[in-house]
Amino acid sequence: MKVAVAGKGGVGKTLIAGGLAKGFAERGLKTIAIDADSSPNLGLTLGLSAEETRKIVPITENKPLVESKTSTGFNSVFNLNFTVDDIVKDYSIATPMGVNLIVMGTVQAMEAGCMCAPNAVIRALLRYLVVERNEAVVMDLEAGVEHIGRGTARQVDALLIIADSNLKSLEIAKHIHDLASKAGMKQLYLIGNRVMNDTQKEAIQSFADKNGLSLLSFVPYDQKVIEADMLGETPLKNKEMPAVKTIDNICELLLKKTA
Numbered sequence: 516m517k518v519a520v521a522g523k524g525g526v527g528k529t530l531i532a533g534g535l536a537k538g539f540a541e542r543g544l545k546t547i548a549i550d551a552d553s554s555p556n557l558g559l560t561l562g563l564s565a566e567e568t569r570k571i572v573p574i575t576e577n578k579p580l581v582e583s584k585t586s587t588g589f590n591s592v593f594n595l596n597f598t599v600d601d602i603v604k605d606y607s608i609a610t611p612m613g614v615n616l617i618v619m620g621t622v623q624a625m626e627a628g629c630m631c632a633p634n635a636v637i638r639a640l641l642r643y644l645v646v647e648r649n650e651a652v653v654m655d656l657e658a659g660v661e662h663i664g665r666g667t668a669r670q671v672d673a674l675l676i677i678a679d680s681n682l683k684s685l686e687i688a689k690h691i692h693d694l695a696s697k698a699g700m701k702q703l704y705l706i707g708n709r710v711m712n713d714t715q716k717e718a719i720q721s722f723a724d725k726n727g728l729s730l731l732s733f734v735p736y737d738q739k740v741i742e743a744d745m746l747g748e749t750p751l752k753n754k755e756m757p758a759v760k761t762i763d764n765i766c767e768l769l770l771k772k773t774a
């Protein structure tokens with residue numbers, strides 16, 4: 516079970532990625548959550564404190580690690596033949612949700628020929644996690660469309676595109692969907708988040724229908740999510756919250772769809 520979560524800024528990617536990772540772990544799957552956002556905060560949602568989250572050094576910013584993996588002793592000549600299983604062991608962080616977290620850091624745009632050392636490490640690490648290793652993976656992607664359809668994110672079982680009833684977020688969802696589809700990704704699902712009423716549901720459903728997006732689920736607007744986030748607490752602790760319950764149900768849906 517490998518999923519990536521994408522969408523416009525602020526639509527609820529991190530809440531949903533965190534909730535899914537927690538749900539997979541609770542169902543007995545060994546689960547790794549990858550924070551691929553350059554402003555990482557998935558740690559908070561997975562129950563780490565603000566201080567613990569702040570202390571995490573993203574892989575791309577861990578110069579000694581990157582150098583130890585890629586250095587050949589010659590300027591601008593990188594070793595590309597290195598191990599990454601030890602990175603997972605040494606740099607993933609156990610969270611109170613039973614999920615191990617890896618924070619990737621900023622990945623430079625993959626221009627033709629750009630192969631800087633941190634990118635090489637990230638590429639190998641993602642390949643290992645998504646393609647080779649047999650664990651559940653949930654990837655919280657950077658907002659927008661920049662990284663869609665490129666690199667290893669492309670090889671996940673399912674891409675979840677989050678939007679709310681705001682047309683801007685739906686337009687970005689469509690853009691992400693079209694790029695991912697062009698890149699050959701097969702299981703693409705829209706999730707309508709922060710839904711307050713039937714009018715919003717209908718707006719999301721009709722956009723999905725018109726644009727060929729497959730709608731997986733709605734997640735209700737939940738005031739308690741906002742209150743928990745305000746206090747710097749994870750909303751995921753409270754299983755009775757409607758949004759948290761619904762995200763947990765999405766785990767079941769996904770396990771069925773990708774079985």
Ligand SMILES: Nc1ncnc2c1ncn2[C@@H]1O[C@H](COP(=O)(O)OP(=O)(O)OP(=O)(O)O)[C@@H](O)[C@H]1O
Nearest residue numbers: 524525526527528529530658709736737741744758
């Ligand atoms: N179902 C919901 N009900 C109410 N509030 C929500 C819901 N989902 C998300 N939010 C709120 O929306 C805000 C953004 O959520 P979140 O951080 O998960 O989005 P994001 O897409 O990861 O944002 P970014 O692009 O900045 O990483 C948060 O304040 C969160 O509390």
Ligand SMILES: [Mg+2]
Nearest residue numbers: 528529552655
């Ligand atoms: Mg986020």
